[in-house]
Amino acid sequence: MKKIFLHIYKYFEKRRAALYIVFAIIFLTAAWFASRVKFEEDISKILPKDKKIEKLNEVFQNSKFMDKLVVTVSLKDTAAAAQPDSLITYADIFAENIQQKLAPYISKLNVKVDDDLVLELFESINNHLPVYLNNKDYIEIDSLIKPEKVKETLEQDFRTLTSPAGFALKTMISKDPVGITFLGLKKLQQLQYDDNFELYDNYVVTKDRKHLMLFITPKYPPNNTGKNALLLKGLDSLIDNNNSVVTATYFGATAVSVGNALQLRKDSLLTQGITVLFIIIFLGIYFRKKRAPFIILVPVVFGAIFSLAVIYFLKGSISVIALGTGSVVLGIAVNYSLHVFNHYRHTRNIEQLINDLAIPMTIGSFTTIGGFLCLQFVESEMLKDLGFFAAFSLVGASLCSLIFLPHFITTKKEQETHQTDKFSWIDKIASLKPEYNKILVIIIFCLTIFFSFWAGKAGFESDLQNMNFMSKKLKQSEKKLNQINQYALQSVYLVTEGKTLDEALANNEKLITEIDKLQEDDIVKKYSGVSSLIISDSLQKIRIERWNKYWTVEKKKALMATLLKEGVALKFNTSAFNNFKMLLDKKYEPVGKEAMATVRKNFLDDYITEKPGKTTVVTLVKTTPEKRKEVYDVFENKANVTVLDKQYLTKRFVEIINSDFTSIALMTSMLVFFVLLLVYGRIELTLVSFIPMAISWLWILGIMGLFGIQFNIINIIISALIFGLGDDYSLFIMDGLLQEYKTGKKTLSSFKSSIILSAVTTVAGLGVLIFAQHPALRSIALISIIGILCVLIIAQILIPFLFSILITNRVKRNRFPWTLWGFIKSSFAFSYFIGWSVTLTLIAYIFSLFNIKEKGKLLFHNIIAKVCRRLVYIMINVKKKIINLPQEKFKSPAIIISNHQSSLDILPLIMLHPKLLMFTNNRIWNSPLFGKVIRMADYFPVEQIETDLSKVEERIKNGYSVIIFPEGTRAEDGVIKRFHKGAFYLAEKLNVDILPIMIHGTNYTLTKQDQLLKDGQLTVKILPRIKPEDKSFGNGYAERAKGIGRYFRTEFEMLRAEIEQPKYFREKLIYNYLYKGPVLEWYMRIKTKLEKNYKPFNDIVPKEGKILDIGCGYGFMPYMLSFVEQKRQITGIDYDEEKIDTANHSFSKTNNINFVHSDVMSFAFEKYDCIIMADMLHYLQPAQQQTVINKCIGSLNAGGTIIIRDGDKDKAALHKKTKLTEYLSTKVVNFNKTNKTGLSFLSGSMIKSIAAANNMSCNETADSKLTSNTIFILKAAAN
16 A cells, blocks of 8 residues: 555655645545535434435424414512503503514514404304314203303303403303303314413413413524524513513523523634634644645545535535534544654654555544444434445545645655654654553553443433523523413424325324324323314214204204293393294304415414425423323324324434444444454454553543533534544554554654644634533533544553553564464463362362372372373464374383473373372472462472482382473573483482383463463474483483483484474464564465475575575575574575565564665675575576676675575576566565666576686575476585
8 A cells, every 4th residue: 555655655756736736636526516516504414314204394383383482571570469451551551662672583472362363263163063073072062052051151141241351252252152152262262372371351360370472483493593583683682671560481492492592603713713723724834834824734635525526426515514514523634634644753754654554544444434334224314324425535535735735845856855854742742651651550540441331321312302402581481481371391293194184184183083082081181183173074064963963953942942931031132032043043064274265374284294295293292201101002003093293202312322322333233343354364463452442432431421511412422522633643654654563663652642633723712612611512522522632542551551551572682572362372371270270179178088008109109100191282373293202101210201391291291101290499388379289299308308319219119200300490492501410329229110201382372471372383302211220321310410411412313314304393483474574474474485485595505604585575485404403503685675674673573584675786895604585586687697697696705505586587487476476476466675776687598607617516496386486506626
């Protein structure tokens, strides 16, 4: 990847004009397409796709339930006596002023009940009375037409008509003196949703008459905050606060929306102004360039425009909310610019900058982009748009940062004179190594455990109202309104559907029957809707038929006779009841739409929504919170009915967001994990990068849970920013660590300072919102500060700490780095060992309860021998081999001497036979864990044996042999040290044989003071017994100690030379190149496998002397040759600096291995015993090839050897395949660099002629059956 960006940089570096033209074309083209993107302003797009949420949103959008402003006119002194007339006077003046001054901003003002409207409604009900009467009403009519009731009603009518009552009421009485029409008018009570109100002189007042209610329907919807702000400003000016008795307050969605908008605007201007000013000044001073803040923003702007252009082709539109919230993602995009700018301060040139940043920036942007694209799986259209905008913004920003920005930040002239800046205060912080502070690391782990208990308490804000900003005045208004209207937040919406209005009404009427039953059961307190006033055609016809059947001729005559009789008594004119007679005799028809048009418009439009092919009718049900579930249970599964409420909306909204957030977090985590695994090629590095990310989120959730901070729909978007920054920080820290481990290049401090710089600017940009008054903005600040500080601390401390445990600390001590498989194998083996140790302790304890005789002792020793065999052979990764040429059966006692390389040595020795003893020390003898086993097995402490041999003699007489390590300590390097005399003295004293047993491979398999169990080869070789009478090793134990020691070392050296061939060291070589990149690791594995672990070269190269490897590459061959024979002094040279740096930074490097970055043509040759040129001469031209070969011949010591391995073009048929493999190596995989002149393969005849000309022998060996690769061995004559 970095080579691609380097090629692009070099191309444009020579063609600056082309660079600016290409940038301008791309930028302007993207800007043109971006300008054509349509912006969706529908705030409902933020809601997840859910059938009920969409239905509730539809109800709110198509009705004016939520739009009304409720004005409450109240007495200032709530304890004073009611003064309704004062309230009415204030309301009349207030309403008049509204009509005069605010008419452009309101569509309807409801001050009091309109008499004309009431009359019209009465006329409609009177003209179609049967339609509005249900079965219960007819029971009431039976009561009303009884003579005594008629008399009572007429008396009441007379008093009303002679009083100053309203004109409308008198008109109603004149048309229906019996009051049957009032049964129809009672249906209007269904529109009265709360019993706490009544009419006073046609005004709506509370029953205590201390509050009067006005209703304003704004002309503009709540989201038109500009126009509505003018309305509210006008209302504030009209409210007369100088009135000593009465005041007014208002509340509603419009007021809340305006309050939100004004506060957001005020907070944003303040905080963004501070942020921009800070960033410009800070970055300008920090980078010491005036243009720095503006150039840094180039990739950010480019990314945003690029993203909109892509969205134009993908969708054509984007949510404005997504665009606004997506701007926080530009906080990640600006990091790319900061990394480029800051890294340039620490490097020599732009090429090095691109070389260092290409991979971490590419991987970081890829994982973050993938995370945002996962938002396509959520239910919210707004979040999907956010995912697209964020993802493509980062694509554009990252490409711009790597392709164009390097040219913008400096000119070629500046680059030539550029010097790395002095350490800034951020650099000084970055140079600290807190990961080595044990106390700090312990604190982090303790806090992680602590926060893990609180993480589960972090929740999602369930009340979306808490996201609104409300001034103190507005909060007081809301509180007052809620106190007056106690059921305001306990509404359940029952929505019935139909293809037509009539069908929807019919479905709604079925619903009402169920509601009435619930009301009888006190589950429903009250309900409001259209069911009693707007009735389906089918039901209207049924009710008219019922009316006709009810009023028989006899019943009509009887009622009219009663009316005339009682009316005469009260001095009513006989013609006064003619209208009523016409009402009874009238032929009724169903109510048409026109007849109810005015009534519907003024009273019922909020409840009905008509669209082509679909009509919905809403019924509001009032219930207690405790019984809301019972309402749901009744209507949940009804056909054509949807039951929902605000609480449901909030609950379901939270459920979906939580579900989406969890699934997106899981998908993104998996994506990041597998991308890291693919890029690093090692599960260990993936975990070292990924675990701190997870821990940082555990911290974030824990802190939120501890302090009661909750996620909400706004700040949850910031979590995407935090995730992106955490991902970015982790990858840069890891890349810095890997670069330093691979080549020694010190880029980590530069990366760390860039990360700190990013954190400072991001916290400054978002953290300043902590001073905002709006709760949504303030929540962004809290999450941002907590999140960024957490990911910063964890990335800066925990990743280097884990990396040091895994790799750094181990390789400093020349130990192999940990691998996951190695950890599993080691853990299993040690657990198995501890398990059997405890088991043996229990067995020893049981044996100690009895008086164990000799057979019991032997049984216990058999158990120990079998356990040791199990422990050895359970290590399936370790090859085992026992060489017993003398066919030793251990039938007679002996002093067994063995070399001591590892704590593992004891197991393969004891497993050889049950009758083997070992010496120990007092500490282990008295150990509470193993002491029982040691004592039961008679493994005597050396301290006892030095003063008393009787116990050993007694065991020897019983046929037991004693194992002794005469070196006295473990030899980590495998070199056998001087033998002490103790074992030989003991053999002489007890007159027993000495049995030498050699152990090989344990020092590698389990190195001293190490816990990593490697894939070694354990070899035990039993040598012939040395009898007491055998004097060939000397007389007396002192001489025998030296003689047998020399014999043992000679035999061991022969065994070592036999075993320690290149294949034996393959794993050691692999460990040196682990964690240096997956491509390099697998290249090394494949190449060394094809090279047969360099055994052909090892067999030719002398076992000691100075060796030169020309074209050594990454150093695979020099290390292998050195592992096999440590006396070889090897120098490797290569003109690829990265390869030499990598070779020089292998942990197995010793003073006998040296790597030099040099071109062979200019290299200063010394005198060598062997020179190797493997697969490198074909990179030179023929003349250069001859020059190099002649230089090598001139640099050979007498009897020296030159080894040339290359493709022989004389072998024409096989040479085609050689050329293909080299093409793949140089052009496709790019492992080897070529010059402009290309490849030039040599011929075997040319090499032979050069050898002959220099009096050297030349032997030729085919190195492959498939290619023309041939090994030529040129041998110089000895002096």
